[in-house]
Amino acid sequence: MSSTGTSLIGGRRVGMSTAGMSPGSRVRRMPLGLDIVIRDAVPACLPRERPPCAHPGPAARPQRLIARESGEYLFVGLRDTAAALPPWRPAPDVLLGPGDICFYDVHRPSVLDFPRQARLKVFLLSRELLGLARSDVPRLTHAPVTPTSRLGALLSPFLSDFADTAAVSRSAVGDMLAWNAVSLLSTLAGDHLSDQARGQQPDTRAPLMSDILDFIDLRLSDTDLSPETIARAHHISVRYLHKLFREEGTTVGRLIQRRRLAECRRVLTLRSAENMTIAAVAHRWGFASPTHFSRVFRATYGMSPSAWREFAGRGDREAGA
Template structure:
């Protein structure tokens, strides 16, 4: 079922504010500056397909912007994929400026500032999808933001007609089918990103290796946080959990196992130290992110062959990780 909002019945002095609020609810909070004085006419139709939101915007000439202050107040990570149905626009993001013509596709990332200047009345279909659902690195996403993609541009020949058709019929699908279609859109947009990344000739192995190093450094810096999990790690790096696991397929260890292994190593080091006052086993476990003493003791014994209470003395010092 679609929701429709129009400024037609709104008093003239409140039309721009009404339109700004409608755009903010459908997409992300934006500033709106009309091109001319007088009445402002806008209409927005919105439908939800699973985690995908499909909107059609028709409005008078205006400049809409996603500013740093709005990002700070509403930091939700969305990717918006638009199809220019009529009119033109100038898109600016990530240091690039693109002229968007009728029939072109454009991509914007809500976590970084961007603006769209419409010099005349326009209509556009906009697909809003959670950015983490794509499961691609931030560096790859930046290759398609601030650009215009036409039907003659590689994968655009497939994606554009599909999205245009879906936008026209988004209100007619059942929730189950809508969720499946949302997954298809995510996969197709991911394929577009992959195509653009290959065209740019990046060092894919180098990019993955760099991201793996960043993830490992993040884990080491946050071992004491009991909430450190694959979900938290993926969120901190703005990638999906699925992509995070894929990154570690060639590492010989899962992300969850790596976190536990590094925690155990630090616990073993600390327990093996000699000093005037030795911390209790439970204090060491808590310091390195273990919540349950029973779980810690069992995991430690599995890894080192003895319970943590016995992991002291010369033998333990010699066997401690990094000794």
């Protein structure tokens, strides 16, 4: 019998099912709707949550994650993914190594084939908090982030230490660490999606897609950045540009908005930018309307830009007190 608790995301209560929580699990509720689960129990299994609705059609065998070495394995469980997802499709087995960071869907967790000495550290949070669309989730869970990658080398030890210290940290420090973890996971998710877009395209499109993504990143502050300007710069039709992004499960506009929001959120936490108004930050990263910026920021992250800035600033002030 499973029970249901709640976690708070930007003032909204979100149900958390304890189905799949073994007696050996340690659970810590953090700010921003982040829950941390540490599990040593055998057999190893990932925390799961009931989807809000069932999907028609038969469910294929879930993906199997295989580990042959003892050690720590890091997982990021994404909530609020099920409403627009199709039924399961067969997925190949994936071999993991210690320190890997693996995103997964809490409504459709992978099956683990792990040694007895493995320890799982799982971070559960809403995909909205990371600025992800539902269509991003299948691509994000396709492959792990290894500790030898650029961001994996930074985040793997940080997340491991954070999971261990969260339970004993005083409130102010815990709040600041939770904000840092969510911010870094958002960056990791965006970077991992970009790597998937660059690395999984057929050879004829990979260089073009890479150039397009770099072009967008360099011009996020340009309010005139649009599918038309991007297509013209790369000597392709707007229709073909949309086709490239549609095959990646996203749109040009959605990607531009996600990148801009991520940059604005980052700047809003910098002490060097504390004198910049919300409107100035929005304009700096290509939002022509402060009202529109505040609306999409709240819809994506569950809180207003000013609340996000205040939360980050309070964590810094109280941690340093």
